[in-house]
Amino acid sequence: MSATSWAGTSSRYHVNTDVGIVLRPARRRGAARPRIHIPQRFSLLAGHATPLRRYGSDSDTRPQVLTQLLHQLAVPDRSLADSTSMLEQEFADIDDPDRxxxxxxxxxxxEAKRADEYLNAVPEWTGRITLLVSDDADLDNAC
Known part of the structure; x- marks a missing residue:
């Protein structure tokens, strides 16, 4: 059963019972915690010296900035043979295939819908994208 099945404030709450147990990952002595890597990259718009900023940009330019950032992350340099995108390079650095x-x-x-549509239109990413939805979104209006 998912956490939202019994979360009383969730719009998807549907099991009216008290929680009896919560399962957590096993903690073995000496077991390493999963490694989370958060790279910081700066993307520049062609011909500009200032990095692109999505947060803090005005609502008129924000969609174009998102598209430009996604393009720089997901599309390899088509002029170079065997070129890979920044996202593909990040995937290559992940040691555990299950993660x-x-x-x-x-x-x-x-923005999530826009990103999903854009990335699914890039041949290397078609069908590899999962759009996450807020668990407090109404089912009829979910992303």
Whole structure:
């Protein structure tokens, strides 16, 4: 059963019972915690010296900035043979195949949809994208 099945404030709450147990990952002595890597990259718009900023940009330019950032992250340099994108390079650095995921945070459901549509249109990423939905979103209006 998922956590939202019994979370009383969730819009998807549907099991009316008290929680009796919560399962957590096993903690073995000497076991390493999963490694989370958060790279920081600066993307520049062609011909500009100032890095692109999505947060803090005005609502008129924010969609274009998101698209430009996604392009720089997900599309390899097509002029170079065997070129890989920054996202593909990040995947290559992940040692555990069961944990090979990259999370791209965005600011809203509209931006998540835009990112999902853009990335699914890039041949290397078609069908590899999962759009996460807020667990407090109404089922009819979910991203």
């Amino acid at each position: 090979s995921r990259i999370l791209l945070p965005v600011g809203s459901c509209a």
